[in-house]
Amino acid sequence: MMEQIISIENLSFSYGKNEIIKGLNLSVNKGEIIGLIGENGAGKTTLLNILLGLLPSKKNVQVFGGHPGSLLAKQKIGSMLQGDLRLSNVRVEEFLEEVAMQYNNANPLESILIKLNLVPHRRKFLKELSGGLMRRVTFAQALLSNPDLLFLDEPTVGMDAQARHIFWESIEELREQGKTMIITSHYLEEIQQVASRLIVLQAGKFTFEGTLKELQALHKQTTISITSESEQHNFAELVGVVNVEESGSQVVIKSVDGDRTLKELLLKYPRVSNITVEHETLEKIFLQMTTDRGNSKND
Ligand SMILES: Nc1ncnc2c1ncn2[C@@H]1O[C@H](COP(=O)(O)OP(=O)(O)OP(=O)(O)O)[C@@H](O)[C@H]1O
Structure with missing residues (x-):
C-alpha cells in the first residue's frame, strides 16, 4: 500500500482579510516529487509554511500522520526556504555543525560539504556569501537531517551552472533513495524533468494536477x-x-x-x-494558462 506522507483537506488560509489559500485538497505519497508551480504571489511559499507548521492550520493538514510542526515532522523534514541566512560572524561550517546537532540521525557534514562542493567555502562567514553560494549552504542545511521529506522553495535561484548541475544531480540521488519532495521553481524546464506530478497553483487554488504529459494533452x-x-x-x-x-x-x-x-x-x-x-513546453503552457486567467479577470 502507498504510504501517505501529506494530506490536506479543504485548506484555506488568510493573512488578515486577504484569503491566500482557497479550499485546497492534496494527498502526497512516499517517493513522489511534486513540482509546485504558480505565478508570483500565488501562495506557494504560504502553503509550504503551513506544511512546516510555521503558519497555523487545523486538523485538516497532516504531515507524517500528525500535525505540521510536530517533533516527529521536524526530525523528518528538510527545508530550503526563500530568504537568506544573513547571520553575522558565523562561519559556514560552524552554522552547519550547529544545525546537525539538532537531529538524531544527521548525515555526516563532511560528506555533504564534499558533495555540494562547499569545502573551499567552509571557513567563510555567512554574511560574506554570494546569493548563489548562500542557496548551496541552505541546501546543505536541508540535507543534514537526512530527511524523508524535502520542501525546496525556489532552490536554484542565483546558482551558477555548475551549482545547478550538482543540485539536480543530488535531487536525482534523493529520488532514487525514495525521498518525497515538493519543489517550487520558476525554472520550468528544470522542474519538468524531475517532477513525477505537477501542480499548478493559481490565486490560491489548484488549477491542474497531473503529469506533464497530461498537461500537454490539455494544451x-x-x-x-x-x-x-x-x-x-x-x-x-x-x-x-x-x-x-x-x-x-x-x-x-x-x-x-x-x-x-x-x-x-x-x-x-x-x-x-x-x-x-x-x-508545447511547460513554460509555454504555463504562460498560456496565466494569460488566459488574466484576460478572463478583465472581462
Ligand atoms: N506575512 C505576510 N503578511 C501578509 N501578506 C503576505 C505575507 N506573506 C505573503 N503574503 C501575501 O500572500 C500572497 C502569497 O504569497 P506567497 O509568498 O505565498 O506566494 P508565492 O507563490 O510563494 O510567490 P513567489 O513566486 O513570488 O515566491 C502574496 O499576495 C503575498 O503578498
Whole structure:
C-alpha cells in the first residue's frame, strides 16, 4: 500500500482579510516529487509554511500522520526556504555543525560539504556569501537531517551552472533513495524533468494536477514548421489548424490536433520539406494558462 506522507483537506488560509489559500485538497505519497508551480504571489511559499507548521492550520493538514510542526515532522523534514541566512560572524561550517546537532540521525557534514562542493567555502562567514553560494549552504542545511521529506522553495535561484548541475544531480540521488519532495521553481524546464506530478497553483487554488504529459494533452497545441515551394496551397483548411504564418516559402502552422494535421498535410502536400514538429513546453503552457486567467479577470 502507498504510504501517505501529506494530506490536506479543504485548506484555506488568510493573512488578515486577504484569503491566500482557497479550499485546497492534496494527498502526497512516499517517493513522489511534486513540482509546485504558480505565478508570483500565488501562495506557494504560504502553503509550504503551513506544511512546516510555521503558519497555523487545523486538523485538516497532516504531515507524517500528525500535525505540521510536530517533533516527529521536524526530525523528518528538510527545508530550503526563500530568504537568506544573513547571520553575522558565523562561519559556514560552524552554522552547519550547529544545525546537525539538532537531529538524531544527521548525515555526516563532511560528506555533504564534499558533495555540494562547499569545502573551499567552509571557513567563510555567512554574511560574506554570494546569493548563489548562500542557496548551496541552505541546501546543505536541508540535507543534514537526512530527511524523508524535502520542501525546496525556489532552490536554484542565483546558482551558477555548475551549482545547478550538482543540485539536480543530488535531487536525482534523493529520488532514487525514495525521498518525497515538493519543489517550487520558476525554472520550468528544470522542474519538468524531475517532477513525477505537477501542480499548478493559481490565486490560491489548484488549477491542474497531473503529469506533464497530461498537461500537454490539455494544451495540445503543436507547431509544425515546413518549407513549401508551391504557390497552390491552403494550409489553414487542414484539420486542427488554428493559425498559419507564412514568410516566403517558410510556413509555421499551429494545430490543436498535431497528428491528424501532419497526416493530412503529407497526404495533400507531399512536396513540402524541412518538416519540424514541436509540442508545447511547460513554460509555454504555463504562460498560456496565466494569460488566459488574466484576460478572463478583465472581462
Ligand atoms: N506575512 C505576510 N503578511 C501578509 N501578506 C503576505 C505575507 N506573506 C505573503 N503574503 C501575501 O500572500 C500572497 C502569497 O504569497 P506567497 O509568498 O505565498 O506566494 P508565492 O507563490 O510563494 O510567490 P513567489 O513566486 O513570488 O515566491 C502574496 O499576495 C503575498 O503578498
